Amino acid sequence: MNHDARTNATPALRIIPREQHVISRKNISKAALRVLYRLNEAGYQAYLVGGAVRDLLLGGHPKDFDVATSATPDEVKKLFRNCRLIGRRFRLAHVVYGPEIIEVATFRGTGEEEGEGDRHIVDGRIVRDNVWGTIEEDALRRDFRVNALYYDISDFSVRDYVGGMQDVENRVLHLIGDPATRYREDPVRMLRAVRLAAKLNFRIDAAAAAPFAELGPLLAEAAPARLFDESLKLFLAGHGLKSFHMLEQTGLLKFMFPATARALKRGDEALRSLIEQGLANTDARVAEGKSVTPAFLFAVLLWGEVRDLAHTWMTKGVEPVVAWERAATHVIAEQCQRVAIPRRFTLTMEEIWGLQPRFEQVQRKRVFRLMAHPRFRAAFDFLVLRAAESQAVRQLGEWWAHAQQLPPETLAAALAGSGSSGANDEVAAAPKPRRRRRRKPASKKGGKSDPA
Template identity: 60%
Template sequence: MTEIESQTLYPVPSLRVITRDEHGLSRKQMSQNALRVLYRLREAGFGGYLVGGAVRDLLVGGAPKDYDVATDATPEQVKSLFRNCRLIGRRFRLAHVVYGREIIEVATFRANIDDGSGDREQHEGGRLLRDNVYGTIEDDAIRRDFTANALYYAIEDFSVRDYVGGYDDVQARLLRLIGDPEARYREDPVRMLRAARLAAKLDFTIEAGTAEPIARLAPLLAESAPARLFEETLKMFLSGHAVASFERLEAHGLLPALLPETAQALASNKSGALRRMLVQGLRNTDARVAADESVSPAFLYAVLLWPAYCRALALLQAQGVHAADAQRRAADRVTLHQVARTALPRRFSLPMQEIWLLQPRFSQRVRKRVFRLLSHPRFRAAFDFLELRLAASDSHAEDVAYWREAQLHPDAVLAAAERAAHAAESDGIAEAGEAGADGDPARKRKRRRRRSGSNAPGATSQEPA
């Protein structure tokens, strides 16, 4: 992008300084390690500012999980100041200053222009491939994605510096792109997902001009790296705002771009049962995150892709494919298609498939199978999924009740299963009594084989029917 093009697509920055008395932020609210980085940069003669999500979250009363610093020092200069620093990235060259488990990300101010050095590379469709042309704080402000993320906290006077109207947007809880929305989405299509995720997380409204191109440009996500889309999906659904994020994806036409087969299955499910189950699964996920409990990406994707699996399974069974084969083929088909969009690793896709494929086994209560299922390493996740299916249909209530009891009192349940098996066997014996049959075809065949091989008078060779 040339300097003239940059001036056309991006606003002219205008500095507004919000004093400490106005914004009310205190250093006591902030990461001490992030402040340490700021003070060290300042002592070395560089400018350094807290920037982005940390400042935004503090202004709305949140507790930031990550702290980013913007500076006029180059990555190599930052590395020379901190022994606990490593440089990462090619597309965006960054410095990570490591304090135990906390990483302070330090980025050099970047400009929007191509200086001819080759450090800014753009796809002909507008997608940004490389962005390492350094500039001023004003340049850096207007190249950020949303106005709410372009606020800079200055350590020297404890002020917040705003170049693009972000402070007022945060106060109004409004998410607005900086510059021309269509051009910014074409630079990086993942920004559309970020808009939905941040609006859900912060309970912000997406500004009308920012929202308008999203549904139209959503297919551009297919050009994004599947690994990036996978990471963005985890951020979206494992941060405690999964239901709100899903609703934003639906509202802005992004669901078919991120989860195409799920979107298709939901659209064709007129009863809405599959959507109810999916939303309940995301609601449970939010509850676990709020309780500081872990959520497996395998279980998350089992929920997100279950509608697609059900639709694929129904289509295969309608073609006359045997049930067990149809289940396996449906699981493989849905996984293969989704991996092409989001790079779901095998360490998550295989357990996801196991959760699906174990579902039919909950209706099988033969003693040996009950014992095997209870001892299966994926039993607990599969049972949790079965409970979740009650949100779609109460036809699973009996199975859920049985397996709850099986976990609490396995010996009693297994004994009951054995008694039921013996009762069924006895009924078979009674029915075959006049013919002298014992009700067990396998045992009958064995007995007949023994007889046919004996020397008893009158013994005859009989083949099983």
């Protein structure tokens, strides 16, 4: 990192005075302002920094406010009783005001010999970094130019050391320093580029996107738990559909969700429709302030491979219930090597998938049993998303939608007798999707075993 071009760069400071920018203190949280003012009054430099400044300049309303200061973490702790120090890789101060946490970071330095902290780098990746420095060095250490803007509480100006203001105006993302070096330091920066571009409706600078193909495989070395957090930010923050399209366009999807990329590469347009509609629905729920769950989203993303594997095993004579369970287990195991989906979500995913074939069984007892299942609503919503698979699946979704509107006694009467063939005018018989013809299992010894 010491050889990075950033260490030798001399930032050209541009100060944007209060009257030339749109940031107003009324849009900054009171907690953040208290932290900024107290640091400033104690004689330290104190700035609002990063995404909050960027979003305020774009007219947004940030939820998180980060502060950069010349005070060390220990000095910050002395100023605030409601402060706790966290982190080993990056030592930070968290100042807590009720439910709000203001993250306070000391200016980062660029040279190992400077400051009073320490830096440890393994194979180009920063594993510990507590070297303090100046605001100029701190600006060079940040990832994207638009995230290296500082709002100065002393005079309400914005300080720009790397051209971030111009990037905000041009709606483009440039990395600070050599892109390949920055991605090797932290491969997740590639996903951050995609996420920010999708969220802000920016384009990624060509030089920043160029290393994706070569360095994308480094994402496999990132902690799967961290990639789970990143995937939530990509898909559950209200811009999931754009994020998905950008992951595809940049070639990063196959490194995060290999099963999804494989299924889409086979030209499965029904799966593409399912994924895009599922993400659009999720974005709409987020915009309306409704709850969203990672389980449904991951069930959508991985459906193609699960469905194809289950059908493959069924053609080899495996019982349907076993085939679906085996397919789900196989796909989840592979995915969790990349993105560590917690067990509470994978269980729900398995239930959503496993209930899909049960929608074809419209005998009275089975219909009411399925409707009473705790995952029925999620599974039904999933069935509706599958409408593009075939006309039969679309009609099946319509049948179940209608069945739910009927009073229980009316539905029971309609289904009385022999199941779907006993339906009356209130509820038409549900069409059954065509199953692929199953081959009989080989009876000879030494025959091919089922894939596991």
